[in-house]
Amino acid sequence: MSKLDDHRTGQIKKNDAFFEELFRNNTEIMLLIDPESLKIEDCNISACEFYGKSHDKMITSKITHFNCLSEEQLKKEITRAKNKERKQFYFKQLRANGEICDVEVRTSPVALEGRNYLLSIVTDISGLQLDSDLLRQENTLLEKRVAERIDDLNELNNQLIVAKAELEREMVFINALFESIPGYLYVYDETGKLIKWNKKHEEMTGYSAEELAHMTLDQWFEGEDLIRVMAAVEAVYKTGYGEVDANLITKGGGKLLIRSNGVLMNLDGKRYFTGVGIDITESKRLESALEQESKLLETTLISVGDGVISCDRNGQILFINRVAEELTGWTKNEALGKPFEDVFNIVNDTNHEKAGNIVADVITTKSIRELDNQTLLIASDGSERPIEDSAAPIIDEGGEVLGVVVVFRDYTEKKQKLEQIQFLSYHDQLTGLYNRRFYEEELRRMDTLRNLPLSLIMGDVNGLKLVNDSFGHVMGDELLKKAAAVISKSCRADDVVARLGGDEFVVLLPKTDQVVAEEIIARIEKLASKEKVGTMELSISFGFETKYDKDEDIQQVFKKAEDYMYRRKLTESLGMRNKTVGMVIETLFDKYQKEMLHSERVSKLSAELGSKIGLNIKDSHDLKTAGLMHDIGKIGIADGILDKSEKLNDEDWAEIRRHPEIGYRILSSANEFAEIADHILESHERWDGCGYPKGLKGEEISLEARIIAIADAYDAMTKMRFHMESLTVEEAIEEINRCSGTQFDPEIARVFIDIIKNED
Known part of the structure; x- marks a missing residue:
């Protein structure tokens, strides 16, 4: 701000003081009225004495409280005064003692700090007999003086508005600078009292501006944090600069890990400790988390259930974990620095030929590679085990391959499970026989001219549901397993025996005519008659059919065998059921x-x-x-x-x-x-x-x-x-x-x- 501006501001302040003194102590009764709300915005001492109220009471009152006109009539008169239609008004007003007096009111519009008011000068004219000419002269003179003072006041007010606007623009700029700081700003005086801060300070700490105005530096920290902060403050006063990380206590008892950079500021002969605090809670958390993650990653790689080997771009081993040591037979000390192929010796499972170098392939292609499932790892002691693995490149930001990580595992158990799954996909889990899926595939494969005559035997275990209901499914399962064993034992090596589901079995007999099929059924029935599950006899109803003509539909052959089986079951099953009921009641009574x-x-x-x-x-x-x-x-x-x-x-x-x-x-x-x-x-x-x-x-x-x-x-x-x-x-x-x-x-x-x- 220039010296001319300083002078102008000083002159404005002097004029303001002069008019304030003129208004307050004038013997005339003066009121400053809001023309819209009729509220008394200000008044002088004479007005307080005349109306018998304190200044505080006066400025909470409306002019209607004293004037005997209605609010509507008074508003009309106010409008005339505001529009300068009249300057003098005569009213009846109520004084403090309850008397109604006649008053003369001289009113002029004024503008103060951007708002419009009416300045009213009230004179008690009750009982006065004045010479009208003299009164008019005095009024004219007084009006002229007031008008001159009002013009001066308006000019000074305009100057004040301009100065205030300039100051506000400067403050907006300064505040914008304060608020743009990426942290909380603070200024402490030499007593440790907080005297200046930004909005970020309020947001981060949770304290309002009113609360911060009473805060001191030592209230923000405790214990070791307070000791470190005070040491940093001492360094600022000695050297001009200090930095510290500490836990700042927020409103409600929470804590923020902050990093504060303090500097010394001298102003008007006084020293101030000022600076900016940054919330580093999250960055410290991330730093700690990154460190933990790094340790966790290393620990994970060491203890993970898969073997892990990493090597550089030349194929030299840099890292090998515990599982990799066990699978390869190489210790960490033995393997580090060795060529990858020396430690990771793999061959093809079928022909034992040396497998390719997976690390070299990854470095060349810069892509993830996997070994096929027919790979054997040969350990240092010569033992072999199937493995599965994958290798991935380690690539820097520039796209260059820094090395390769190979992850591999023992495939033995998984291979056995896959073989078991493959077995189960074609076999019945209960009986061990082939299942419907295998039977249907075999039926299509066998349905050729070279397998004719092709016979099908259908078998159905009698009384299975009754056994399940009577003795439980465990005994029913035993009955099915006995039936499967008897049928399998009675058939030949090339015959296909399958359980279709429930109590139904089927036998495919390639190059077998009707006579041989009947002989096989007779052999099964003979063995079955000697078998029991508990006291329950094994009974199976059979049907069969033979395909002789290559053009005959094999599904029709199956249908004929099934129908024949059901016809026999109608007679054989009834007797079996009746015998089973008798056996059930006998078993119950024996038990x-x-x-x-x-x-x-x-x-x-x-x-x-x-x-x-x-x-x-x-x-x-x-x-x-x-x-x-x-x-x-x-x-x-x-x-x-x-x-x-x-x-x-x-x-x-x-x-x-x-x-x-x-x-x-x-x-x-x-x-x-x-x-x-x-x-x-x-x-x-x-x-x-x-x-x-x-x-x-x-x-x-x-x-x-x-x-x-x-x-x-x-x-x-x-x-x-x-x-x-x-x-x-x-x-x-x-x-x-x-x-x-x-x-x-x-x-x-x-x-x-x-x-x-x-x-x-």
Whole structure:
């Protein structure tokens, strides 16, 4: 700023002081009014005395508080004054003591700091008798003086506005410089008080400008950080410069790692410590992370499960990890500096010829290369192992190859797994026979003229589903494995035996006519008749067909063999199922003697009750059989539950409640027992619909099932209670009577109770 500007600014300040004194202490009552809001923006001492209010009260009031005109009328008068239509106004105003007085108001518009106001001079004219000519002269003189002063004030105000604008432009430039600094700016005086900062300082520390104004240097740091910072400050005051990294405490207790470069500044004979702080938290974190990553990478390369060897552009080994040492037989000390080919000795798996130099290929092509899967690594001790590997170039920013990294691993286990996967892709996992995929490929391959006559044998294991339902899938799987072994043993070396899925098998017999095919089937059946799984006999239904004509569709041949097998299965399977049911009930009774005695008693009670309510001989016989087999499904209950000595838990009961459905599946598969299967399924339903497994209600439940339910419950209460004392006959009758109409059919319950009482 020039000396002329300094002089001008000084003159403005002097004039401002003069007019301030003139306004404040003038004996005239003076008000500065906002013409828009009617608010009193300022007033002098005379005005405060006249209206009886303090200056603070006055500047929070509107002129309407004192003037007796309405706000609308007063606004009209204000507009006239603002437009200079009139200079003198006469109003009635309210004084502090409550009196209404007549006042003369002389008003002139003024502009201060870019805003428009009305300067009003108020004179109390209550009771005054003035000479009008003299009054007009005085008014004219006063108006002239005020107008002159107002013009002077407006001129000074304009000069002040110009000076202020110039100063603001300079401050904008300075602030822009401050805010463009990539860190937080600080200026401390010699007492350590923060006296200047930028917005970045507020953003980084979280403190507001008001809070920063009270901060001192020692509040930002603690412990070792504070010691280092104060040492840096001392260095600044001694040498003019200091630098330090420290943890700055932000608002709320957080910390920022900052790097501060401080310098000494002298101004008006005073010294200041100033500088810029940069947040290096992230850069330090990245630096630390990079160091950690470097260590981690080195550790990883050393301990990774793959072998790693790196070499320079000349193929000389620079690094070898532990796994590479084990696979090559070379130690790190032995391998470093050696040519790559000496350490990494590889040959072709099929002909043992020396493989190419993969490192040289990578350096030449500047691209990643992989060995084929037929590569053997020969260790220093002569041992061989299949490996797989890849080699990648190390390229600098200019695109030049600095070296090569080779990563390789022992392929032995993977190779075995691939061979196993390949085996499984063509073999059935359970039986070890070929699977459907292999069979279909072989059928297409064999379907040629040189293999004619071509015979197909189809086989289906009888009773597999029944065995699964009765004894579980483990026994069913054993049955299938026995069947596969018998079929394979009976066939020739060139025959293809496959499991198509489930219980179906197929045999492809190249150059085999119908006679030989029948002989092979007979051989299989003879071996099968001697095989058992537990007490279960092995039974397989066979069908076959032979292709003699090369134009015959092989799929039609397969269809004929399958149809023949199904025709035989219709007769062979029925007998097998009936025998299996008998074997199931026999197995159950052998395993659980109490279940046999219980079933026999329920059978007898059910038949007796059926006769009593009028069932014919056949129905009574079926009912007796159903009573005997009502718990056949318990053969499928997990071992240890039926004869469990301690109290059954919820899981045990859930398992036991499965037995009606298991029994239904077993019996419904055999024609001889299919009619009674529904009675078994419903034997644990309740008259009120709260039973299981279907929740049937009332007469929705078969009559036979309702009869069995009462007989079963009675015998269980009097003979089969495992975890509590059995009931007496009287107590059991009382219990059946109590449950009549809820658990039991009330009419059947009544008849049953009569039977039991008559027996006594």
